[in-house]
Each structure stands twice: as structure tokens, then as C-alpha cells.
Amino acid sequence: MKPMHxxxxxxxxxxxxxxxxxxxxxxVVLTFVLTLHPKHLTIPxxxxxxxxxxxxxKRADSVERAVRDLVGVGLVLIDGGQVSxxxxxxxxxxxxxxxx
Numbered sequence: 394m395k396p397m398h399x400x401x402x403x404x405x406x407x408x409x410x411x412x413x414x415x416x417x418x419x420x421v422v423l424t425f426v427l428t429l430h431p432k433h434l435t436i437p438x439x440x441x442x443x444x445x446x447x448x449x450x451k452r453a454d455s456v457e458r459a460v461r462d463l464v465g466v467g468l469v470l471i472d473g474g475q476v477s478x479x480x481x482x483x484x485x486x487x488x489x490x491x492x493x
Contacts, residue, residue, distance in 0.1 A: 418456070421450075422439065422463060422469075423459075423478070425442070425443060426476055426478050426482075427478050430483065433475035433476060434475060435476065436456060436476060440456040440457070444456075468481065469482065
């Protein structure tokens, strides 16, 4: 029996060609959202702000994909159209910044 995260061709989710780019995009978006907190932006506003440096993103939908994936793992949420970090993401940053 194959693990549930395996694909029919034997590749895992982490073996996808774009996985590294997806994770990097998520890191950029999450870091930006955490830096802005308590200010919140919509996805289009985030995309405009982040696309100022076009070298950060390889695909046009990268910011939207990153937000979707971050919502899926519970690190950001969308409320009233605005993207904000979850309590868990804020607590993680607090823990990291505590120097532990």
C-alpha cells in the first residue's frame, strides 16, 4: 500500500517541480503579511505591493496561490477580503523573536 501523499507516478507532493517555488512564494507572502500586521491588505493590494520587485515571483498568480495555500495550512486568513496572519502565525513569530 502506497502512502496517501504519494501520486500514481510515485512522486510525492514535495517532489513536484514547483514545490520549492511555491514554498518560497508562501514565505515571501507570509513574511510580508506579518510585517504589515496590524495593517491588512486585500490579495490584489498584496500582489501590487509584492510585484514591485518582479524578480520575486515567476508566475502571475503566485501571490494568490501562496495566500490560498497559507489559508489551507492555517497561517493566514481572509476576513472581509483582507489577508491577515492567524493567531498561530503571530505566536510563532513571537516565539522566534523571543530568542529561544
